[in-house]
Amino acid sequence: MDKWNTRQTLLMRAKDPNDQVAWEEFVSYYREFLKVVIYKINSSTSLSEDFLQAVLLEIWRSLPRFEVDKERAKFRTWLSILVRNTVLNQIKKELKQNKIRKELEPQAEPNQAELDQMVQKEWELHISRLALDNISQRFTGKAMDVFKLSLKGKSIEDICAELDITPESAYTLKNRVKKYLVREIKRLRTELEQ
Template identity: 30%
Template sequence: MTRESTQESLLSRVRDPADDASWREFDAKYRDLVLRYCRRRGISPHDAEDVRQLLMMGLARSMRTFSYRPDRGRFRDYLYRGVRNAISRQLSRRIDGAAPLFPGEAEELVDPRPSAADEAWETEWRGHHLRQAMAKAERVFRGRSLDVFRRLLAGDAAGDVAAAFGMNVEAVYKVKERVRMFLEERVLEQLAEEEFPDHDGP
């Protein structure tokens, strides 16, 4: 009440599998990333849905006993490893769930980063953050600014957009710059939350 306090992010809240709402939020947040990555790997939506399901079950199991710790590797690599394992298990139709998808407390994360060949994950992970940031932008920017930016996204030249909206080109660039700065800030925030689930507030 009268003191500064530590905030806990989604990542630390999902450690409690009983926290159903957090799980749903977590699923909603990362679902698209997982499904899109699967599609990029040529996996059918049918299998991709099961990969997602398998991944969530694996996360629930492993996070009960294992705290994801930033000093032991990045979250995106941790998640990647889970996705990769879920895919190989799904494709080999082994859904007995005997072996954990995620490393346990004792297991060291030996070079858990994606191989250079798997740029698909990096691309999708980047896309994931940009989509999240854009979704926030769509809630914050309204009306004309958003319409202007959408036209730019659609590939229209700044001059054409300016003419269409009856503004000068300068103003169009200003909109673009404001959205750019907004997105950059949001992405940085998201990265911080992802990697430092228990960080202190500003």
């Protein structure tokens, strides 16, 4: 019998340092998000993979001690502080060892309010991209094309002309994809957020 029932979130499973599958799933969901946040803190591309590995290691070490407390702080807040502190510590370590050039120093350390706002925005974009990727396989034909063109700001008339479909079909396809996207975003938030 599986020791984790289906109501337990990925976060709760990933807290167990012995659950390699949960950790790998956690990393697959959070890797791209973490890369963006790290880049926003310091735009050094030469060290971004090193910073990412340091952040993942620190998450792995600290996650078992993380306690869900919705009144105090969300997981994203805890994560943003951990990422910021880890990256800034890595930069200081690199500078101390004279391994990086002066232009790789952080331009300005983001304050916590700025970081929280940036993390919130990037998280919402990340969840939306994950959800869109997840539902893309569900649709065949022109449904995803209609939806993606509408996301780019194309009018229904332009979409119909480009895809050779009627306005009724375009609205139907767009709304069908949107409906599944909203469900998938909700599912991912339930799974990935506390």
